[in-house]
Amino acid sequence: MEKRILGLDPGLATLGFGVITCTQIANKVPETTVNMLDFGVIKTSADVEMGLRLCTLFDDLHTVMEEFQPDLVAIEKLFFYRMSSTILVAQARGxxxxxxxxxxxxxxxxxxxxxxxxxxxxxxxxxxxVQEAVARELDLDEIPKPDDAADALAVALTASYQL
Structure with a gap:
């Protein structure tokens, strides 16, 4: 059975996404293989009004969902760093x-x-x-860039370990 997991690293300026598949192989000892399908970022410009930035995230997230048809989405929880940036990330997360x-x-x-x-x-x-672990787990020759996309793949991998 194959599951498609979309990992998301929330952000207003840059929202990272990473898509993996997990295939469970029914042997005497069940095995799971994990493969990367794609990764990338959704960007919004600080020069654009907040409502339009959120609309961009909304539209582009729908596009990502439509393209990859995930079975499960994994999200990095909000981390309180600086109040001003935390509020912006919280809006994107909403x-x-x-x-x-x-x-x-x-x-x-x-x-x-x-x-x-x-x-x-x-x-x-x-x-x-963490980035090196992502590259190793997904058998990649190099660490995915930008960092937000690598973080999203890390979130997706974490979810895959829970299956």
Missing amino acids: VLILVLGQRRLPYVEFTPAQIKQALTGYGNADKLD
Whole structure:
């Protein structure tokens, strides 16, 4: 059975996405293979009015959902860093949750520490360790760029470990 997981790294200026497939192979000992389908980012410009930026996220998220038809969406939970940037990310995240609700898509959320723990075995791992783990797990020759897309793939991989 194959499941398609869309990982999302929420952001207003840059929202990362990564799509993987998980295929369970029914052997004596069940195995799961994971493959990357695609990754990328949705960008909005700070020069554009907030409502239009949120509309861009809304429209582009629908396009991503339509193209990849995920079975499950995995989202990085909001991390409180600076209040001003946290509010902006929260607004983008609201649009993301709205799109998922409209499409009746199930989703799971993970904190940054949960993602780091799942991929590296250490909840305080640095960004490079996580990115290297993503490349290794997906058998990639190099770390996906930009960072937001690599983070989204990390979220998707974390969800795949829960299946």
